[in-house]
Amino acid sequence: MRLSRSVVGEDEANAVSKVITEDGYLGMGTVAREFENAIARYIGIEPWQVISVNSGTAALHLACQTVYIQEQEKIRNLDGNPEFIIPSLTFVASFQAARAAGFKAVPCDVLLETGTMDLDDVQRRINKNTVAIMPVDYASNPWKLDETYAFASKNGLRVVEDAAHAFGCKHHRKKIGSFGDLVCFSFDGIKNITCGEGGCIIAFQKDAATLCADARLLGVKGDTAKRFAGARSWDPDVVHQGWRYHLSNIMAAIGIVQLKRLETEFIPARRRLYELYRQKLSDIENVAFFVTDPDDFIVPHILPLRILEEKRQLVANDLQARGIPTGMHYKPNHLLSLFGGGANRLPNVEKLYGELLTVPLHPCLADEDVILVCDEIKKVLGARNA
Ligand SMILES: *Cc1c(COP(=O)(O)O)cnc(C)c1O
Numbered sequence: 001m002r003l004s005r006s007v008v009g010e011d012e013a014n015a016v017s018k019v020i021t022e023d024g025y026l027g028m029g030t031v032a033r034e035f036e037n038a039i040a041r042y043i044g045i046e047p048w049q050v051i052s053v054n055s056g057t058a059a060l061h062l063a064c065q066t067v068y069i070q071e072q073e074k075i076r077n078l079d080g081n082p083e084f085i086i087p088s089l090t091f092v093a094s095f096q097a098a099r100a101a102g103f104k105a106v107p108c109d110v111l112l113e114t115g116t117m118d119l120d121d122v123q124r125r126i127n128k129n130t131v132a133i134m135p136v137d138y139a140s141n142p143w144k145l146d147e148t149y150a151f152a153s154k155n156g157l158r159v160v161e162d163a164a165h166a167f168g169c170k171h172h173r174k175k176i177g178s179f180g181d182l183v184c185f186s187f188d189g190i191k192n193i194t195c196g197e198g199g200c201i202i203a204f205q206k207d208a209a210t211l212c213a214d215a216r217l218l219g220v221k222g223d224t225a226k227r228f229a230g231a232r233s234w235d236p237d238v239v240h241q242g243w244r245y246h247l248s249n250i251m252a253a254i255g256i257v258q259l260k261r262l263e264t265e266f267i268p269a270r271r272r273l274y275e276l277y278r279q280k281l282s283d284i285e286n287v288a289f290f291v292t293d294p295d296d297f298i299v300p301h302i303l304p305l306r307i308l309e310e311k312r313q314l315v316a317n318d319l320q321a322r323g324i325p326t327g328m329h330y331k332p333n334h335l336l337s338l339f340g341g342g343a344n345r346l347p348n349v350e351k352l353y354g355e356l357l358t359v360p361l362h363p364c365l366a367d368e369d370v371i372l373v374c375d376e377i378k379k380v381l382g383a384r385n386a
Contacts, residue, residue, distance in 0.1 A: 003327050007362065055199050056093060065241065086106065098134065126157075131158060139304055163184060167193055167299070273370055280371060311380070
């Protein structure tokens, strides 16, 4: 049994093979453009809004850099470093991306019930140097996103949404990526769809989209349009810092096939396995699921359980002894040396750090696997009212 995996096969292999044998160009070209168009169609937005890159981290970095450039007037007039408030319970990529773009990454607490950003705690951390917030759709939970965007707008803050877990999800019937400021997806090996490695930014202003698109190709102005037309810029100008973050045709070819399989295979499989876990663990003492909004549509990328009453290690050890892999998403970022080393306490994140145990979840998992994991947890913790 595996905790997570890429679910790829013949169709992806054929698509890659076609790029190699027929297209003859492996870099960023027509296949990458086709992938962006397919994402735009899927989400229901315009093609210019989708900027594909070679990882989710690159997407977050470019989104943060775009905020920095667009807010440079405000930033020039600050006393200290511009600040980006980020929930501590996230992959370190969120923090590194904000830092790489020139921000001080300020960790904030999360809600115990959902694992998502606690807006009351954010409010307390806002000061004159605060420029932006980064809500994370933790465990594919788009909890109160409308409220989060309204909060940001009320406080004059930009938003980079880390939606790495949330491709295919909906908030109040709107697809993730169909609303927001700058929304970032990851298509790494284990996400809801994969390119092998890849990601994209969804932008809602033309300027922001252009800044992201140029910055993925070393800041060379207008290089995207040239490459999509099979050409190059031989007399370019460069205005801003840029990177080599573009997505190759090979990776894009995998993504195009994955996107076709999302609605028919991946979403139903992930949701069915998740429901089976819920059902099988419902009568077990000291296991809690994160709360979700019935008006949201969740496509679970990972399943972190809360194991209460300090029994997490007991369960983790037992599952490990049975050869069942588990994970821990995530070590809180405010405990990492680079982001404060625990100098500030975040009570809810730290409580969750003692409770969380991620159990196997991916579309290749069989019902019997889920039942086996649940029976094992039941053996350790016992049934409720037993
Ligand atoms: C996967 C992930 C990222 C980074 O994506 P990569 O494609 O792996 O670089 C960022 N944030 C979160 C929450 C993630 O899970």
